[in-house]
Amino acid sequence: MELCGAKRLGYFGRSQFYIALKLxxxxxxxxxxxxxxxxxxxxxxxxxxxASKNEQESRHAASYxxxxxxQGSYSGVIPPPPGRGQVxxxxxxxxxxxxxxxxxxxxxxxxxxxxxxSPPTSPHTWRKHNxxxxxxxxxxxxxxxxxxxxxxxxxxxxxxxxxxxxSGHSPPPPQENWVSFADTPPTSTLLTMHPASVQDQTTVxxxxxxxxxxxxxxxxxxxxxxxxxxxxxxxxYVNQFKTIQPDLxxxxxxxxxxxxxxxxxLPILELSHIWxxxxxxxxxxxxxxxxxxxxxLVVARKNxxxxxxxxxxxxxxxxxxxxxxxxxxxxPGEVGYSxxxxxxxPSKSPSMPSxxxxxPELNQSSEQWETFSERSSSSQTLTQFDSxxxxxxxxxxxxxxxxxxxxxxxxxxxxxxxxxxxxxxxNPTSPLLVKPSxxxxxxxxxxxxxxxxxxxxxxxxxxxxxxxxPEQIGSNITRxxxxxxxxxxxxxxxxxxxxxxxxxxxxSSLDMNRTFTVTTGQQQAxxxxxxxxxxxxxxxxxxxxxxxxxxxxxxxxxTHTSTSPQQIPEQPNFAxxxxxxxxxxxxxxxxxDDEAEKHPEVLSVxxxxxxAGSLRVAKTDSKIEEKTAASAPANVSKGTxxxxxxxxxxxxxxxxxxxxxxxxDEHTQKTGVLAAVLASQPSIPRSVGKDKKAIQASIRxxxxxxxxLARLNSELQQQLKDxxxxxxxxxxxxxxxxxxxxx
Amino acid sequence: xxxxxxxxxxxxxxxxxxxxxxxxxxxxxxxxxxSLDVVDEKVSAMGKALVDQRELxxxxxxxxxxxxxxxxxxxxxxxxxMVVDSSNTALRDNEIRSMFRKLHNSxxxxxxxxxxxxxxxxxxxxxxxxxxxxxxxxxxxxxxxIQVC
Numbered sequence: 001m002e003l004c005g006a007k008r009l010g011y012f013g014r015s016q017f018y019i020a021l022k023l024x025x026x027x028x029x030x031x032x033x034x035x036x037x038x039x040x041x042x043x044x045x046x047x048x049x050x051a052s053k054n055e056q057e058s059r060h061a062a063s064y065x066x067x068x069x070x071q072g073s074y075s076g077v078i079p080p081p082p083g084r085g086q087v088x089x090x091x092x093x094x095x096x097x098x099x100x101x102x103x104x105x106x107x108x109x110x111x112x113x114x115x116x117x118s119p120p121t122s123p124h125t126w127r128k129h130n131x132x133x134x135x136x137x138x139x140x141x142x143x144x145x146x147x148x149x150x151x152x153x154x155x156x157x158x159x160x161x162x163x164x165x166x167s168g169h170s171p172p173p174p175q176e177n178w179v180s181f182a183d184t185p186p187t188s189t190l191l192t193m194h195p196a197s198v199q200d201q202t203t204v205x206x207x208x209x210x211x212x213x214x215x216x217x218x219x220x221x222x223x224x225x226x227x228x229x230x231x232x233x234x235x236x237y238v239n240q241f242k243t244i245q246p247d248l249x250x251x252x253x254x255x256x257x258x259x260x261x262x263x264x265x266l267p268i269l270e271l272s273h274i275w276x277x278x279x280x281x282x283x284x285x286x287x288x289x290x291x292x293x294x295x296x297l298v299v300a301r302k303n304x305x306x307x308x309x310x311x312x313x314x315x316x317x318x319x320x321x322x323x324x325x326x327x328x329x330x331x332p333g334e335v336g337y338s339x340x341x342x343x344x345x346p347s348k349s350p351s352m353p354s355x356x357x358x359x360p361e362l363n364q365s366s367e368q369w370e371t372f373s374e375r376s377s378s379s380q381t382l383t384q385f386d387s388x389x390x391x392x393x394x395x396x397x398x399x400x401x402x403x404x405x406x407x408x409x410x411x412x413x414x415x416x417x418x419x420x421x422x423x424x425x426x427n428p429t430s431p432l433l434v435k436p437s438x439x440x441x442x443x444x445x446x447x448x449x450x451x452x453x454x455x456x457x458x459x460x461x462x463x464x465x466x467x468x469x470p471e472q473i474g475s476n477i478t479r480x481x482x483x484x485x486x487x488x489x490x491x492x493x494x495x496x497x498x499x500x501x502x503x504x505x506x507x508s509s510l511d512m513n514r515t516f517t518v519t520t521g522q523q524q525a526x527x528x529x530x531x532x533x534x535x536x537x538x539x540x541x542x543x544x545x546x547x548x549x550x551x552x553x554x555x556x557x558x559t560h561t562s563t564s565p566q567q568i569p570e571q572p573n574f575a576x577x578x579x580x581x582x583x584x585x586x587x588x589x590x591x592x593d594d595e596a597e598k599h600p601e602v603l604s605v606x607x608x609x610x611x612a613g614s615l616r617v618a619k620t621d622s623k624i625e626e627k628t629a630a631s632a633p634a635n636v637s638k639g640t641x642x643x644x645x646x647x648x649x650x651x652x653x654x655x656x657x658x659x660x661x662x663x664x665d666e667h668t669q670k671t672g673v674l675a676a677v678l679a680s681q682p683s684i685p686r687s688v689g690k691d692k693k694a695i696q697a698s699i700r701x702x703x704x705x706x707x708x709l710a711r712l713n714s715e716l717q718q719q720l721k722d723x724x725x726x727x728x729x730x731x732x733x734x735x736x737x738x739x740x741x742x743x
Numbered sequence: 744x745x746x747x748x749x750x751x752x753x754x755x756x757x758x759x760x761x762x763x764x765x766x767x768x769x770x771x772x773x774x775x776x777x778s779l780d781v782v783d784e785k786v787s788a789m790g791k792a793l794v795d796q797r798e799l800x801x802x803x804x805x806x807x808x809x810x811x812x813x814x815x816x817x818x819x820x821x822x823x824x825m826v827v828d829s830s831n832t833a834l835r836d837n838e839i840r841s842m843f844r845k846l847h848n849s850x851x852x853x854x855x856x857x858x859x860x861x862x863x864x865x866x867x868x869x870x871x872x873x874x875x876x877x878x879x880x881x882x883x884x885x886x887x888x889i890q891v892c
Contacts, residue, residue: 254857272858276875284855309875 227312229296237292251285257294264298270307274298277311744834745842746810747771747826748884750850752862753819755779759865759880762826763888774812775824778804782814782822799847800840815843823847825887842887849883852876 229237238248244260245252252260254275261271278294279286286294293315301307749760749772762771781804801814806829815823823846827834853865853876865877 254855258857268858272856273875275856275858279855282852282855284857 227296227300227308227314229292229314233296233299234292237295238288240295241288241291248288251283251287252291254284254286257286257291261294261298264302266298266301270301271298273307274301277307278315280311280316744827744890745825745884745887746828747775747824748846748887749775749824750846750865751775751779751822751824753821758821758863759884761881761884761888771826774807774810774826778812778814778824779822781805781812782816782824785814786816800843802836813839813843815847817847817850821850823850845883845887849876849880853880 240260241248241252244256257275258271261274262268264271266274274294274297277297278290280290280293281287293311296315297307746764747760747762750758752758757775760772760775762768764771782801785801785804799815799817801816804812804814804824806812809829810826811829813825813827815825817823823843825839825842825846827839850865853859854861856876859865859876865880
């Protein structure tokens with residue numbers, strides 16, 4: 001009754017009646033009683049009011065007398081219609097109860113039920129009615145309707161009553177009528193019948209017959225909560241939504257929505273108001289929830305409810321955006337929507353992310369969901385890295401972009417380190433230890449590079465460095481050398497661990513932490529110190545650089561350690577530069593050594609500062625590259641995650657040590673740089689769980705790395721120039737002295 | 744503190760105009776009208792610069808002894824004109840910009856309503872109630888007139 005807007009009219013107007021009939025038909029056919037269903041179910045079987053046809057006609061006749069006739073013939077179908085008319089005209093109280101009550105007596109079973117239920121939900125009522133008709137039509141036969149109708153006339157509490165009556169009596173017939181009404185043609189018939197009030201309704205009905213039905217239903221449902229949308233209604237709305245936009249997660253553009261709602265014949269102003277209320281995210285489009293809310297409001301309005309100033313809570317879209325707030329935006333997330341909490345959440349999830357508001361239920365769930373999703377994603381990412389790195393070298397806290405390094409290398413590294421150093425076996429330390437010893441070796445650079453790579457990879461500390469070396473440098477041997485003690489194989493093999501995840505760079509930082517915690521002993525301390533003291537590194541390295549060359553092992557280590565602590569805290573850049581300078585000087589004197597020294601230092605610095613990205617870059621080139629890489633990493637590292645740097649320096653150290661030993665200057669430089677770059681890079685991708693962030697981070701890192709590398713490059717070139725000048729001057733001097741020599 | 748705010752459509756007819764001093768409103772209307780020429784001049788001055796490159800905020804259009812007129816034009820050639828009292832300790836440019844920005848936002852909210860036909864007056868009238876966004880627009884303008892936003 002309510003649905004058919006009878007309420008609104010205060011009586012069962014003809015149109016209401018028709019609507020009611022339709023609803024009855026709908027109900028009878030088992031569709032949810034909703035205004036929508038009237039529309040959607042075009043082929044609603046005529047309400048089985050036995051005399052449905054007649055009913056309609058009788059309705060037209062609007063003669064109660066015919067009711068009796070109808071009743072007789074339609075077994076109650078007819079009466080309702082006319083009765084309805086009467087009802088409509090009669091009492092206006094909308095209480096469905098009344099009609100129901102009146103219906104009760106008449107309808108033996110079902111009909112009565114429905115009326116009784118009317119308050120709760122008209123849909124239910126309808127249902128019942130429908131059921132009745134189906135079941136009880138026969139029963140009801142005229143008698144029912146007849147008396148029904150008359151009482152209706154009197155007791156018409158309102159449309160509801162009429163509806164109730166009918167539904168009880170002859171849902172079918174009315175429904176048939178309704179159905180027909182629902183469809184365009186019927187509407188017209190309806191119109192003819194009830195020209196006046198009906199017209200609107202019919203028209204509405206055609207388009208908004210569903211609406212009315214909804215409204216009616218709403219009315220009934222409104223008892224519970226004025227704005228609550230019942231399941232039936234919701235279903236109806238969803239169906240309507242589908243007619244406009246098949247994708248339930250999609251939007252209905254404003255223009256389409258406008259047309260649709262204009263059919264409801266509400267004044268534009270009201271529609272505008274409704275739109276503003278329901279377009280929660282103000283995007284000019286309606287999501288499913290928003291649409292449902294809007295529809296609900298339209299129905300309510302048509303039923304006489306005033307539009308609220310604010311969107312009622314139950315109509316608010318549930319902004320459950322767990323993952324990413326999809327735009328789908330569930331707007332009308334009616335919290336109160338009991339019927340489909342399940343529906344709501346799903347639909348909601350895509351919806352407005354930002355709008356998540358106090359949807360008690362959904363919010364919570366969404367939160368949970370969000371948590372889960374995030375957690376899962378993050379955990380995944382984390383695990384990946386961690387797993388790889390973890391097993392490998394604790395030292396490899398420094399994430400290296402070098403994938404290779406990942407697990408295998410780490411492990412190897414660890415082993416090697418352990419073997420070699422015998423002291424802290426914790427990766428970080430071991431590599432360091434190894435490195436110092438290896439410093440003297442030619443491939444210091446390599447090692448450094450390796451470190452860098454290791455760093456980039458991810459905290460692989462020792463293993464990383466080692467692995468990265470091979471990868472980057474391609475000189476496994478050097479690695480091995482760096483490890484000296486440790487199995488040379490380790491260095492070689494690492495080739496590379498698949499660089500498990502570039503994002504590891506972050507993990508590397510984690511590793512570092514682990515490493516630090518794990519590491520014990522000098523080296524560890526040294527290692528630990530490295531990360532934190534990245535900046536200082538360059539300086540100390542510079543000085544000791546040359547000196548360190550010789551001692552290599554001891555000095556190297558010392559240097560590193562000393563530098564690392566120092567370096568780490570300081571800007572890697574410093575380290576890089578200083579290293580480079582030292583490098584240059586040493587290069588002149590002892591290229592390798594210096595470089596080696598520098599590399600490690602640089603590397604360490606780089607590592608700390610920069611993810612492997614820069615290192616990688618430098619990988620291919622010579623010293624200059626290395627230098628730039630060193631600086632780049634330094635720079636990059638600065639910019640990169642704080643976590644990453646610490647591990648990196650450590651890694652660098654390790655690597656540098658290793659690399660220094662084995663590698664050629666250039667290589668080491670490169671590796672160092674590369675490692676730095678790589679180190680930085682891994683951290684970048686590591687964004688846990690967030691590809692976008694990871695990408696952005698990596699972009700950032702890469703940029704930083706680029707700058708660092710560029711700086712390195714320029715520095716190296718400068719140094720080169722200086723060296724060349726020196727050379728020229730020396731040559732000139734030589735020339736000058738030559739004559740004397742002859743003498 | 745704007746004393747007059749006006750929204751001019753692309754075709755140079757007013758969509759919304761409101762002044763604070765209720766008397767002498769005509770004067771403000773006239774000022775806004777004349778400012779349109781200045782706006783056009785500034786817009787065309789941008790030259791071939793594409794619209795996107797064009798700055799939305801036009802700045803001070805022209806000062807009178809009592810008032811200063813500021814302009815702002817959207818990419819759809821909808822113009823916002825604001826007249827402020829000169830006696831006001833000069834409102835900083837930023838403030839004017841932020842006021843225009845708010846105006847723009849409110850205006851877009853109004854536009855988003857599919858039931859609003861571009862070209863209609865923005866008015867909160869009507870029996871049922873005005874469009875919420877129109878009301879919000881109105882409120883915003885009021886707040887701008889009362890105090891500097």
